[in-house]
Amino acid sequence: MRPGGAPARDRWATSGATQSLGRRPAELARRGAELLFQMLTEREERTGVAIASNESFSGWTKAFTDPRLCSAIADRLAFGGNVVETGTESYRLAQARARVTAQHLATG
Template sequence: MPRLPTIRAQFPDLATTAAREQMTYRGFLAELLMAECDDRARRRSERRIKAAGFPRQKALRDFDFDANSSIDPATIHTLASCEWIKKGEPLCLIGDSGTGKSHLLIALGTETAIAGFRVKCVLATKLVNELVEAADDKQLTKTIARYGRVDLLAIDELGYMELDRRGAELLFQVLTEREEKASVAIASNESFEGWTKTFTDPRLCAAIVDRLTFGGNIIETGTDSYRLSHAKNQQGSG
């Protein structure tokens, strides 16, 4: 059974259980098929998570909501249901370093992949560099189309450094390609007012903010670094 690896692997144990519990043939067959389907779903989820390119593993169950009162757990768990992905809405996570933005970005992206959607996670600078190289190699249309095919594009560390006009315009093209069709989630350490440091052209900056906020979800993670306070607590208890 080359295409039914779970049935092949679990048949002896399930057959023994079925005999012990005097299961009907139909019940035994149902158990076998359910095991195969469950395992296939797990493997598909694993492939989608791997394809997303998350820099590290982060799960919602590991997020310490008690450590950051700025973040409403109900809002995050509503986002984890992926309704915003189905509607193609954007998500902005705004706050200082260490407040949980990247954790939430990766965790929500992971939930999206598990739910069956295609996800790509990338650092803002890496995305812009890739777009510039693609433009130089006359591959820009193909690259933008590739980023346009995923259901969720998660961009981390937007706002950490200034982008030149060309880089900003290329990023704007990606966002425009996805507008009201597929979701974009970003994490930024700058409030929208401070984005003029990253996107130095005011009109382009305003257009990008509009693309990322229209009809979307904005979550402010605050200014108190969870990582810093956690480190201090660890030192204090050591």
Template sequence: MSAQRHHGLTEQAADTAIDQACRMLRLPTIRGQFPDLAEAAKRDQMSYKGFLAELLLAECDDRARRRSERRIKAAAFPREKSLRAFDFDANPNVDAATINTLATCEWVRKGQPLCLIGDSGTGKSHLLIALGTEAAMKGYRVRYTLATKLVNELVEAADERLLTKTIARYGRVDLLCIDELGYMELDRRGAELLFQVLTEREEKNSVAIASNESFGGWTKTFSDPRLCTAIVDRLTFDAAIIETGTDSYRLAQTRARAGATAG
């Protein structure tokens, strides 16, 4: 059966038909950009196929952008951070080439861990969020959480007999970003539940953590030495480890800005 063709449409009727068709087919980008693209095609004497390709590519690009935005929103980052905004000059401990390699997200594809270790204010959370954002933009499902928030959620879920469901939800993401690990001691039950989340995730899934304590200092967070060793082993096996140092990244930025202003 051949498609019905509409001959002799006026310009106004054609515009109305295009608008209605885009609504029915859910093509909001083509609907919004069609007038400008049509004018550009006429001006550039574009072929019919070329014009159609421009329309479809515009729709595909915009859909990819919206999917990326939804994944970033679903990750629940507390604030927007990007690698472009990270001042590597303010923290020479962080190697730009290494971070740019991590930004390809090959480690996420392989299910490898990432550990960001350093004092408060050295840029760990910035890098954690920025690399998580890069992963979301590349199509991976990402989830961000504070270590204490995650443990409290797990304890509550266990009390309400929803632990299996909660762990499964975290297990479905491709990259779990855990921030502020080591800022406070976890009781034995909370530490065991956190370990359960880390060990019951699928092998292809990645975990990225930011901690203000070196691995040797994690005994302050996990009082059970055997559990501490098991968690360190889980997070460091085949991991990328970035040491952000001890000097304040934010303070260095402030000093640099003050120097630039004074100059």
């Protein structure tokens, strides 16, 4: 807490460091993975973390090119946490396909 009782701002709360890690060249993906691991370590037991991914843990090696670091990140997330699997198909992709199909049916 800061003076006056205001909660301290989480330095990771607005960080772009954890977004789109898999869309970067290998050397940046490595740095992104290191930052993610650091964030998870610092936030452990202090606050919750929510991460959404289109990949299962086994597919994370595509984004995190160091298998040991990838394993450490998955372990840090899964240990004492809740993993919610919603299925393999993206909700947004399914909705986009439904819209396109509806448009084709409406136009003939």
